[in-house]
Amino acid sequence: MIKQYIQENESRMLEELFSLIRIPSISSESEHHADMLRCAERWKELLISAGVDSAEVMPSDGNPMVFAEKIVNAQAPTVLIYGHYDVMPVEPLELWKSEPFEPVIRDGHIWARGADDDKGQSFIQAKAFEYLVKNGLLKHNVKFILEGEEEIGSPSLETFCEKHKELLKADIILVSDTSMLSAELPSLTTGLRGLSYWQVEVTGPNRDLHSGHFGGAVMNPINALCKMIAQLTDADGRITVPHFYDDVEEVPAEEREMIAHIPFNEEKYKAAIGIKEVFGEKGYSTLERNSCRPSFDCCGIWGGYTGEGAKTVIPSKAFAKISTRLVPHQNSEKIAKLVAEHLQSIAPVGVTVKVDYLHGGEGYVCPISLPAYKAAEKGFEAAFGQRPLPVRRGGSIPIIATFEKVLGIKTILMGFGLESNAIHSPNENIPLDMIRRGIEAVVNFHLFYDE
């Protein structure tokens, strides 16, 4: 039934998805302000045509929210579907094989920024909903909330939730914004990491200096910044900030046992991303390192002369963007403070250091005993032919923890992404087949949720 519906409606559906993708809704770049509004309005139109009772673009402290609902029975439970319409920047542009905001279908995949994260995945939710409404199969209420600031840390969502608790009231939240272990290994995400993200500015002399006249006599801010970043992790891949691990929950033995049994081919993993050796915290496996353990990454660095050829200069300033992924029980604000203080304490002599906390959020754990979790499990089984593995993932969707804190609602993470979808990278893509199966899985979630 649903398979046939998808087949008959696919070209229209893809045109709808492409109309969302074509809007360059990059939330971190202020010149895209108007695109955010356009994208929100487009979502409103699409939700209305999918069958909601009402939809509106609502103001927030930042980019607007799209809210829509279909109330079929005031006594029935309510599923709140969350997604985000903003996307990551697209640099480096030269590595894209086709235009990031002009989606193309090639080798059975859609290639474009947002094809997966999260326009493609949110669209799966909307089309499953459409099918249920059009065929009179929806027995519970459905609400949609789509935000435009997920990629910059959802700064306005918490306040919005606090203001609109009644509007957002629901029994469970459903989110498609995560990935599966692989196309052959469907999985449901039962945990997410938290995040803290800073920008560091190191200032040495008050102007760029000639490295011949001053070299050796003054601290070079790039040298200083490198020394600071280098010190933040040790040779065992552990983060050296004092008290960083204080609240880290040790991965339970039974979970490590389960992780050890996930079919995972480290050689294939290395080959897929083109590295010779993995590296991470001593005493943990790759799957543990990228899901249940904290990490530290410098996401960007710049300073001095970066053009063609050579310029012999001691720059006045050097900058870095650094981030840590956190595990449940670690508090992002506490970590923000610990790292900022530590950076000041290790600032080399002769430079001043400014640390700006850009954003952060907490991790999340979903109990697999929830009825909604079991419905999601069955939905996956119907679409993929096998029961999904419950796994913790390394990414962060800080607002999942916010939903729990502010609205008191647990979230089910029904994500259909694949590692090869290259989200946040050039040539982001999603297989058409995953969109089809995703819709099928979500339709079945709703059907089983009523049982």
Added chain:
Amino acid sequence: MIKQYIQENESRMLEELFSLIRIPSISSESEHHADMLRCAERWKELLISAGVDSAEVMPSDGNPMVFAEKIVNAQAPTVLIYGHYDVMPVEPLELWKSEPFEPVIRDGHIWARGADDDKGQSFIQAKAFEYLVKNGLLKHNVKFILEGEEEIGSPSLETFCEKHKELLKADIILVSDTSMLSAELPSLTTGLRGLSYWQVEVTGPNRDLHSGHFGGAVMNPINALCKMIAQLTDADGRITVPHFYDDVEEVPAEEREMIAHIPFNEEKYKAAIGIKEVFGEKGYSTLERNSCRPSFDCCGIWGGYTGEGAKTVIPSKAFAKISTRLVPHQNSEKIAKLVAEHLQSIAPVGVTVKVDYLHGGEGYVCPISLPAYKAAEKGFEAAFGQRPLPVRRGGSIPIIATFEKVLGIKTILMGFGLESNAIHSPNENIPLDMIRRGIEAVVNFHLFYDE
């Protein structure tokens, strides 16, 4: 006499100098190729009008050379004047108070890229020569050689010198491309540091990765690059590359004694460049560190996301431009190899490292017993009213060592720069008074050289 000549001719002279400065002859940026030719042609015109017998723009393996000569007496000694017509890049543009290539006079200074380095200083030589010729005072022969690749390491000059040994034959070389201790402390440069300069490329994964999905499990190339750069110097400010100091000549006790007596106010030095503390090799003073001891500087670094806001990414690559200043007896090619090998040996697991050697050159020492040095000393005394101090400087003019090796000629470094001239930086400038005194000093050099 010379003072009056300058006064009567100053507005013409400045217009001539400005016509050179207005040509953006940035040798490291390939889009300025045509400007290099224009600048060389302009120099040819100016030298002809200054009184040379002949001048020509000659091809080299790179940017053309300007050669000119005035032979007054085949039996008389010959002074070869070297300068360069290329300039450094001008970024960051927003820090300039006026256009870098539109010279203006403000507070008695000329403000523009090249106002000092080296258009302004070379111009001093040309105008001193003009005065001597126009007044029949030149008793020896003078040759000029101006190159267009000094700021990128003079890659074509050595071959040019080898091809044109006869043309360039001379008894002494005179160069104005260095600075004095201060306007109140005239000094002659008796030593220069050498240089080695590399670009380092660190590659981790074959594409940018999501720092949530992969963070903690793969080596981040920025983290890796920082660890490598951090390791290259220790807490005592020493370079850690094995054998780096093998050929370093220990500063002789009498020279350290002399340096210790140079009037130098460290508080003023720190205030001028806006730093709270100096930093450098343990056991040496600031003046020793920036002239007689090697140094290591990262001149540029870049990788990952450097735009507005936050992007959670593990980049595929990270880059740095690094350089060392070398002291006499250190060989730049040997150091180039040592550092490149060392960088490979400390490459963290999980990344590959590519090291490109961009350029280098040797240091230089000028014996203060040379008759030409004594003439320069007297020239300075005539212009500044006091005997100049002989000092080693930290900058590099690798071709000075090349001249000695290929042509067998020693060089006298009559530099009129000041630290506040901000060469290689935004708001490069030169006091008009230093141009006037410089011309006077060079005129007197020539007069005393004949004695």
